[in-house]
Amino acid sequence: MEVFDVIRERRSIRRYREEKINEETLRKIMEAARLAPSSSNIQSWKFIIVTSKELRRKLKDAARGQKFVEEAPVVIACCIDLEAFKEQSKQTIKLLLKGALRPSLEMILRTLGVGGNSNLDAERQMVNATINVSIASEHIVLAARNLGLGTCWIRAFEEEKVEEILALPEHLKVLALLTLGYPQESPSPRPRKTLEEITIWRTE
Template sequence: MSTQVEQQQDFFKVVHERHSVRYYDPAVKISKQELEEILQEATLAPSSSNLQPWRFLVIDDQDLKGKLLPIAYNQQQVVDASAVIAVLGDMNWYQEGEKIYSKSVEAGYMSEDVKKQMMSTVENGYHHMDEARKKKIVHIDGGLISMQLMLVARAKGYDTVPMGGYDAAKFNEMFQIPAHYENIMLIALGKAAKPGHPTVRLSVDEVTHWNSMK
């Protein structure tokens, strides 16, 4: 069964209705076009210097999802969800600076002078940054886009679950992930067969300090 859900929802409703779903209707197949639309909206997420280090591998072939299943410790959502999206981080992401900033100039969002300043930051900063700091940036930006992707999916009437429980080394080998890509997470995406169960949260008072951590 193929489905395309077009919904405009109140943002706060989307936030409150998003739950991690682990049981999916295997009959629901999200089209490539709609997956691309979800990814397009997700890429509006912020990133360090707008350099967008995220990369995606969309796995919607059933045979490949079957091969992914043991790598993901036999979590059934891998095969029942319409797709599994691997969110990856390109450790050479800053090399796209010239392309990104040139497009910004063409679009009228940035002057040539600002582009030169930004490129100077890229060349003098990111190029010489140590690996630990690079990984931190890539993982922060990867987390930002992952959350945005899940909210976009929920706004379209779909469900997701972020997955950190998988063998990254075997995943990289199976799917021929380039060595300079970091694993951020897998996100199963589809239509819930069972709703995600409600969860509790610590109160704002329990997690927040004002002006000092004392």
């Protein structure tokens, strides 16, 4: 399908057929996440692919009882991987030692965790991490649509409960759930603002 057709025809799907998704298809979809852009190419994401019926039932309970979370054959928990940021400092130090980077003093201090406003840095990191995972997650959504599958973004859930259900280590923070499966509905497009309403042009 043309990219624009995929974008235009995507809908949030909340009713799914029981049909399973084969592993090859799932891998193709996840490949789209793997190729997503990220700040400094940090790839600070991890995706938990849940097919277990029991876990999907528990996730439904953690997601305010939204039934289709259990009914979808796959739920993907899209997580921020905080460890990636630690790894990035290690990588930077390696490059500095090799002489492969010509860094500013500020960069060295930041990499060593000295100076600067670390709270602000942490806040910016979280914003970047959120953007990174969101982009990769939407890649999943569009790749799925291209293969005839439906998805729905879910944010209405209790984060701590989901992290407990999936036994996530401390460094993985769940940002969103995506339900995934063959659609059993074909909803009409939901309304959108006009292009005029959402754009501001600066031409000179």
